[in-house]
Amino acid sequence: MTLFDSDRVRLDLLRQRAYNYRWAVHPADVIPLTAADPDFAVAPQITEALVRHVTDGYHSYGPPRGLPEFREAIANWYTRTKLSPVDPTHVLPVNSAAGGLFIAARTILGPGDNAIIPDPVDFLFRRSIEAAGGIVRTCPLPDGSAEYDLEALSSLIDDRTRAIFICNPHNPRGRMLSAAHLMALVTLAERHGLWIVSDEIWADISYTTPFVSILDRALPVYAKTIVVSGLSKNFALAAMRIGYLVARNTDVTQLLFNASQHASTAAGIPILSQVAGTAALTSCDAWLSDFRVHLAARREQTLAFIAQMPFLAPVDTNATYLAFPRLVGVRDSAESFVARVLEESRVALVPGGRDWFEAGSEGHLRICFATSEEILKVAFDRITYALPTLGT
Numbered sequence: 068m069t070l071f072d073s074d075r076v077r078l079d080l081l082r083q084r085a086y087n088y089r090w091a092v093h094p095a096d097v098i099p100l101t102a103a104d105p106d107f108a109v110a111p112q113i114t115e116a117l118v119r120h121v122t123d124g125y126h127s128y129g130p131p132r133g134l135p136e137f138r139e140a141i142a143n144w145y146t147r148t149k150l151s152p153v154d155p156t157h158v159l160p161v162n163s164a165a166g167g168l169f170i171a172a173r174t175i176l177g178p179g180d181n182a183i184i185p186d187p188v189d190f191l192f193r194r195s196i197e198a199a200g201g202i203v204r205t206c207p208l209p210d211g212s213a214e215y216d217l218e219a220l221s222s223l224i225d226d227r228t229r230a231i232f233i234c235n236p237h238n239p240r241g242r243m244l245s246a247a248h249l250m251a252l253v254t255l256a257e258r259h260g261l262w263i264v265s266d267e268i269w270a271d272i273s274y275t276t277p278f279v280s281i282l283d284r285a286l287p288v289y290a291k292t293i294v295v296s297g298l299s300k301n302f303a304l305a306a307m308r309i310g311y312l313v314a315r316n317t318d319v320t321q322l323l324f325n326a327s328q329h330a331s332t333a334a335g336i337p338i339l340s341q342v343a344g345t346a347a348l349t350s351c352d353a354w355l356s357d358f359r360v361h362l363a364a365r366r367e368q369t370l371a372f373i374a375q376m377p378f379l380a381p382v383d384t385n386a387t388y389l390a391f392p393r394l395v396g397v398r399d400s401a402e403s404f405v406a407r408v409l410e411e412s413r414v415a416l417v418p419g420g421r422d423w424f425e426a427g428s429e430g431h432l433r434i435c436f437a438t439s440e441e442i443l444k445v446a447f448d449r450i451t452y453a454l455p456t457l458g459t
């Protein structure tokens with residue numbers, strides 16, 4: 068028996084606690100393969116660390132730059148698991164990867180500046196840039212890829228361009244950027260003096276090829292690089308609102324710290340979250356490794372389901388626990404198709420479309436498979452059974 072067996076999914080608790088388009092916001096007969104948030108409890112080591120801390124009974128103010136042991140744990144995580152040496156003094160814990168994107172955008176963009184993002188990509192990219200007063204320029208990604216077409220990317224750069232954003236591994240496509248592509252991006256960014264903001268929250272979930280960070284030791288150290296990451300995807304800690312930023316030097320770290328407003332105490336990251344994060348990054352390697360084994364099997368299950376669905380184009384995803392197939396022969400929008408799937412099969416999915424993953428994502432749907440074998444099987448069986456009524 069493992070921690071990821073079907074009987075480990077506590078639907079009673081998920082129905083109370085899993086919001087954001089998931090169990091708690093749907094009627095009891097709906098299976099939500101929606102927001103990317105695992106259906107499993109966190110590693111026991113995380114729970115034990117939290118209980119120890121809470122039992123001590125002290126909840127004083129913490130350091131505005133984050134707990135030293137958490138910063139150290141993050142730096143070691145990158146150095147140890149990604150062959151990307153990180154200095155702990157260049158790490159800033161923040162209250163989520165989402166929050167990290169907003170801080171990064173605020174740091175590097177002023178009103179009227181523009182930043183380039185891929186299309187498709189998670190809506191947080193646009194939201195963070197626009198919240199900073201910046202203008203979004205989307206660069207359509209070639210079919211099935213997470214890598215930019217470098218010519219198309221270059222043609223979008225003008226004298227108000229300040230940054231290139233990347234999502235590596237990529238949500239929703241579940242693909243990664245190669246070392247050669249990252250190298251090309253650094254060269255391009257350096258030539259134009261642009262920032263690179265690399266969202267690497269999915270870095271620990273890859274299957275067939277290893278993940279390469281923009282901070283990889285084989286790549287040049289480019290000062291205008293900011294990595295955004297978090298612990299919602301790898302360690303199932305979304306409720307803790309925990310994430311971090313990594314810079315390349317002290318000056319940029321200071322700029323991020325200023326933009327974070329942590330010094331004011333009006334913003335910051337709760338100590339309990341950092342206790343959980345420290346435990347995750349220092350004592351949960353075995354849990355993560357088992358989670359990955361479980362996910363690899365669910366990936367196979369999902370890709371096999373997609374391959375036999377007449378209205379979905381086959382996809383290959385080699386990272387994340389997401390699949391993002393294109394709809395084939397479906398005349399209605401992704402949003403109304405997903406609404407019909409919900410009605411006919413009681414399975415909730417995320418539609419493509421501008422509000423979710425930029426305009427180029429229309430005509431796709433996203434499936435999150437971070438659940439049990441049994442739940443996934445029931446969901447896929449229900450959709451298969453509803454096929455005749457889903458016909459377009």
Ligand SMILES: Cc1ncc(COP(=O)(O)O)c(C=O)c1O
Pocket residue numbers: 103163164165166189191234238266268296297298299305309310
């Ligand atoms: C690419 C990407 N960035 C950021 C986030 C947000 O993560 P967090 O829960 O740390 O805010 C997500 C969540 O789905 C994501 O997919």
